[in-house]
Amino acid sequence: MENLYIHIFLLFLVVITSVFAVSHFRIIRGAILLGGVSFFVSIILFMLKAPMAAMFELSVCAGLITVIFISVISITNPPYIDQRKQNRISMWKKIVALLSIILVCGVCIYIIDEKNIAFIPVMKNASAAAMTTKDSIWNMRHVDLIGQALILLTGIFAVVVLFKKGKDEK
Amino acid sequence: MFLLLVLIPLILVLLLNINLYKAGQKTAVFAAGLFSLFQMFFVFSPKFLSTSFADMLSLKFECDGISWIMLFTISIISFASICVLYASETLSSRKKFNFANLILLSMAGMNGLVFVRDIFSIYVFIEIIAATSYVLIALDKTKKSLEASFKYLVLSSVATVMMLSAIAVLFMAAGSTEFVKVAEMYKQYGTNPLIIAATIFFIAGLFIKGGVMPFHGWLPDAYGAAPNPTSVFLAGIVTKTTGIYTLIRLYAIFDFSYSVQMVFLVFGALSVIVGAFGAINQNNFKRMLAYSSISQVGYIVLAFGSGTIMGVFAGMLHLFNHSVFKALLFVNASAIDSELKTNEIDKMAGLSSQMPVTSTTSIIAFLSTAGIPPLAGFWSKLLIIIALWFSGNREFAVVAILASVLTITYFLIMQKKVFFGKLKEKFYTIKEAPFAIRFASLFLCAITVLTGLFFPLILNFMGFLFSF
Numbered sequence: 001m002e003n004l005y006i007h008i009f010l011l012f013l014v015v016i017t018s019v020f021a022v023s024h025f026r027i028i029r030g031a032i033l034l035g036g037v038s039f040f041v042s043i044i045l046f047m048l049k050a051p052m053a054a055m056f057e058l059s060v061c062a063g064l065i066t067v068i069f070i071s072v073i074s075i076t077n078p079p080y081i082d083q084r085k086q087n088r089i090s091m092w093k094k095i096v097a098l099l100s101i102i103l104v105c106g107v108c109i110y111i112i113d114e115k116n117i118a119f120i121p122v123m124k125n126a127s128a129a130a131m132t133t134k135d136s137i138w139n140m141r142h143v144d145l146i147g148q149a150l151i152l153l154t155g156i157f158a159v160v161v162l163f164k165k166g167k168d169e170k
Numbered sequence: 171m172f173l174l175l176v177l178i179p180l181i182l183v184l185l186l187n188i189n190l191y192k193a194g195q196k197t198a199v200f201a202a203g204l205f206s207l208f209q210m211f212f213v214f215s216p217k218f219l220s221t222s223f224a225d226m227l228s229l230k231f232e233c234d235g236i237s238w239i240m241l242f243t244i245s246i247i248s249f250a251s252i253c254v255l256y257a258s259e260t261l262s263s264r265k266k267f268n269f270a271n272l273i274l275l276s277m278a279g280m281n282g283l284v285f286v287r288d289i290f291s292i293y294v295f296i297e298i299i300a301a302t303s304y305v306l307i308a309l310d311k312t313k314k315s316l317e318a319s320f321k322y323l324v325l326s327s328v329a330t331v332m333m334l335s336a337i338a339v340l341f342m343a344a345g346s347t348e349f350v351k352v353a354e355m356y357k358q359y360g361t362n363p364l365i366i367a368a369t370i371f372f373i374a375g376l377f378i379k380g381g382v383m384p385f386h387g388w389l390p391d392a393y394g395a396a397p398n399p400t401s402v403f404l405a406g407i408v409t410k411t412t413g414i415y416t417l418i419r420l421y422a423i424f425d426f427s428y429s430v431q432m433v434f435l436v437f438g439a440l441s442v443i444v445g446a447f448g449a450i451n452q453n454n455f456k457r458m459l460a461y462s463s464i465s466q467v468g469y470i471v472l473a474f475g476s477g478t479i480m481g482v483f484a485g486m487l488h489l490f491n492h493s494v495f496k497a498l499l500f501v502n503a504s505a506i507d508s509e510l511k512t513n514e515i516d517k518m519a520g521l522s523s524q525m526p527v528t529s530t531t532s533i534i535a536f537l538s539t540a541g542i543p544p545l546a547g548f549w550s551k552l553l554i555i556i557a558l559w560f561s562g563n564r565e566f567a568v569v570a571i572l573a574s575v576l577t578i579t580y581f582l583i584m585q586k587k588v589f590f591g592k593l594k595e596k597f598y599t600i601k602e603a604p605f606a607i608r609f610a611s612l613f614l615c616a617i618t619v620l621t622g623l624f625f626p627l628i629l630n631f632m633g634f635l636f637s638f
Contacts, residue, residue: 121359147294
């Protein structure tokens with residue numbers, strides 16, 4: 001049960017960091033905060049006994065992708081427009097948002113503690129945890145690897161189409 | 171064998187983009203066009219149902235009647251969209267090159283989605299289609315298209331979160347994401363509140379992807395602001411595959427209870443009515459077609475709500491018909507846009523004398539949409555109404571019939587304003603759209619007419635498809 005509180009606390013941190021990441025005016029800080037989100041997610045994955053997934057999350061999402069983001073931002077040097085005065089979110093809105101997140105976490109803990117809700121039913125022969133990483137990637141999910149290749153190519157085209165200026169474009 | 175339809179477009183994209191030789195936009199457009207034609211004929215090949223190649227790579231690809239219909243529809247609509255792309259004068263050659271590549275990737279994603287039998291793989295392939303769609307909508311990089319793409323991105327992300335959460339719950343319960351295991355789990359724990367909640371989350375995510383009321387907010391903007399070939403592609407097949415096809419596929423395994431069926435009936439009826447009323451008020455041709463699309467998708471959802479095999483059959487048939495006639499209407503909107511450089515209905519009048527092919531095919535498409543015999547739309551709507559009536563949902567059958575009157579109303583208004591009446595002086599020099607667009611129009615129109623006229627044969631063929 002103590003682990004559960006830590007999970008909920010970590011989830012709270014994930015939500016808060018995500019909100020800050022998408023609402024920050026400086027894109028470089030947003031990228032660093034996204035790395036923070038991945039860091040907390042990887043801790044959760046470690047705690048859920050998925051070390052390989054946690055390692056991938058930590059090295060690829062928190063590490064590699066953050067480095068790529070920061071490099072691209074440094075190379076392209078996007079103009080920083082200080083819109084804080086126009087778009088400043090008032091303090092009371094921030095407090096309300098924070099309180100609502102705390103309230104949701106509190107309700108979750110209360111329900112888990114007091115109500116003793118029957119969680120997700122698990123079938124008798126459901127043995128996903130016993131699967132090795134090799135099994136899950138190469139024997140079970142190789143269809144998804146084709147999907148990954150397609151998504152990668154789509155991502156490249158998205159960058160080319162949206163960010164590369166053509167000769168006829170201003 | 172099935173794998174070819176996923177691997178070929180992937181290899182084509184790689185070949186077009188490696189610098190062995192400089193592939194121009196024409197090469198890319200022809201490659202995409204040829205692949206869609208290949209797929210169109212390949213699905214009729216007797217060897218198609220052989221699974222030896224898939225088995226060799228131990229890929230869990232499967233093909234049944236529903237997959238077959240989807241593959242054929244994907245190829246038809248992609249081909250029509252590529253014809254419009256070829257004729258497009260507003261897109262630069264660079265954009266045409268990118269479009270052709272993206273359409274190939276999207277086709278690979280859709281073909282993969284049609285073959286997989288695993289809820290997580292479904293999610294992966296839906297994301298490929300969604301990611302290509304964001305880029306295709308924003309291809310013009312105008313303020314409107316970027317805004318529409320962003321709106322779609324945000325709502326689609328919400329759908330993604332819902333679907334992933336549902337998949338996580340179902341995976342935890344079943345220990346696997348394969349259809350067979352999930353179906354087994356449903357038999358045991360289908361009434362568990364968390365499993366029901368996960369099911370509703372999954373369905374809501376698919377409703378967003380399919381543009382069903384009340385999750386349709388992104389759809390008119392996306393269809394209206396996207397470049398013409400994208401509109402044809404999106405309206406014709408993308409939303410149908412990601413939202414509606416997946417719904418049909420899961421329908422078999424989710425073992426929906428009566429309450430979930432009622433959700434389908436209510437949301438389907440809402441979509442039918444709100445979409446039709448929304449279409450009446452539109453002044454933009456493409457936006458009007460977008461609302462009409464919401465209304466027609468409502469019919470498909472209503473058909474599933476009947477909870478009978480006949481309902482699924484009718485829904486599948488209407489999905490095919492709707493894809494074809496809606497793509498035809500968007501091709502016609504592209505034809506008008508390419509000549510008049512506008513989509514505003516009020517600015518058009520009397521175009522039938524200058525654009526006879528566009529006008530005639532448009533009439534046929536709208537008659538089919540309204541369900542007028544003997545066109546394709548009539549048969550699928552008739553089957554939907556029969557399925558609703560005999561499943562005891564008579565009030566929804568009446569809604570479906572009344573909404574057809576609304577469909578006729580808004581299409582008559584459109585037809586009168588755009589094609590009939592006196593031709594404005596400034597349009598005297600207007601001529602028919604380029605050959606590629608006319609060809610796409612006539613091709614889709616022929617399918618609509620032939621499906622209607624030879625419906626008994628189509629019905630037999632569909633019966634054969636559904637038997638395996």
